Amino acid sequence: MSAKVIRDISYMENTVQTTIGSRLPEEVGEIYHPSKHYAVIGQRFALLLREAGFKLTDFERLVIVFSQAMPKGEAAISERITDKWMRYVDYGLSVEDFERLSDAEKQQEIFQLTKAILLNFFADTKEKKRMVEDAAKKIENDGEALDIVYQMKNDKAVNVKVMAKLFDNGECQMNVLVESMAGKLIKEQQLVRAESLAQALQYAGTILIRKNRVVIKPINNVLTKDLQPVEIIFELA
Secondary structure, eight states, X not given: OOOOBOOEEEEEEXXXXXXXXXXXXXXXXXXXXXXXTTHHXXXXXXXXXXXXXXXXXXXXXXXXXXXXXSOTTOEEXXXXXXXXXXXXXXXXXXXXXXXXXOHHHHHHHHHHHHHHHIIIXXXXXXXXXXXXXXXXXXXXXXXXXXOEEEEEEEOSSEEEEEEEEEOTTSOEEEEEEEEEXXXXXXXXXXXXXXXXXXXXXXXXXXXXEETTEEEEEOOOSGGGTTOOOEEEEOOOO
């Protein structure tokens, strides 16, 4: 099976190691109490690595499981598979040590363990290690100022990019950039500002380029039946 470009990094928790026949991990919050919008860390890593073309193995969604059962600081890829496109990685995290941390320190702890798991388990070449290090550096230096390319399409006249920005409060804004083939900005327009990345992505389906206009269609599913395409009018010099 061919390698898949990463799509998502999320977090769960468990009292036992995630093995075949064990209880499944659950949403973080009963055992560990991170800051409210901790999930943004994994989302930023995933979007940046997706932009860079970072490939996992035969899956695309990574779930990091905060585990009481694993020794502190140790990690292991679980053999438990509940979805062919997803894999669990158990990470030993001491509840007592974690709960002593401030919210900012908890964010840093999750950032560092996410980076370490990516480097130790999935960055099997120098190029992939560089991708992870570059993503981590951008997250640390730019935070919510990061603009990440989510989609891109071009024709003979223009290049169209859908950019994603993840804020520290969990909100996501997506803007559409229309550029000349020389890279000059012709038009920028907001596509959506949503309460979460998942909500924002509903608006970023298909890019259509027509003469002097771009149409962004929402993705096609039951949740988006009431969403309308967004049209951006532009003029070429």
